Amino acid sequence: MPRTKLDQRNRKYEKMEILIWGGMRAKGMKVTDFFEAVGIKKDTFYSRMKEPENFTIKELRRIGLSLHIPIEDLRQAAIIY
Numbered sequence: 001m002p003r004t005k006l007d008q009r010n011r012k013y014e015k016m017e018i019l020i021w022g023g024m025r026a027k028g029m030k031v032t033d034f035f036e037a038v039g040i041k042k043d044t045f046y047s048r049m050k051e052p053e054n055f056t057i058k059e060l061r062r063i064g065l066s067l068h069i070p071i072e073d074l075r076q077a078a079i080i081y
Contacts, residue, residue: 013051016049016052016077017049020067027068034066037062038066039062052078055078057071060074060078
């Protein structure tokens, strides 16, 4: 069966999801603790996860620091080709 555009769009953001959710899981961090550590509201975070290119550098830096993920990895995951 052919892939749909929706499938392709979701796959573009897969790396960001893996980095963030995997980082939280590796640190044993709860989602609420993550929001507090990063200083981002829940609704804003989920909106950004739908369109990672909308993350600000400041948000990516905070995520990277809280989850020990290099900002360059996060930046690359947010870029859509």
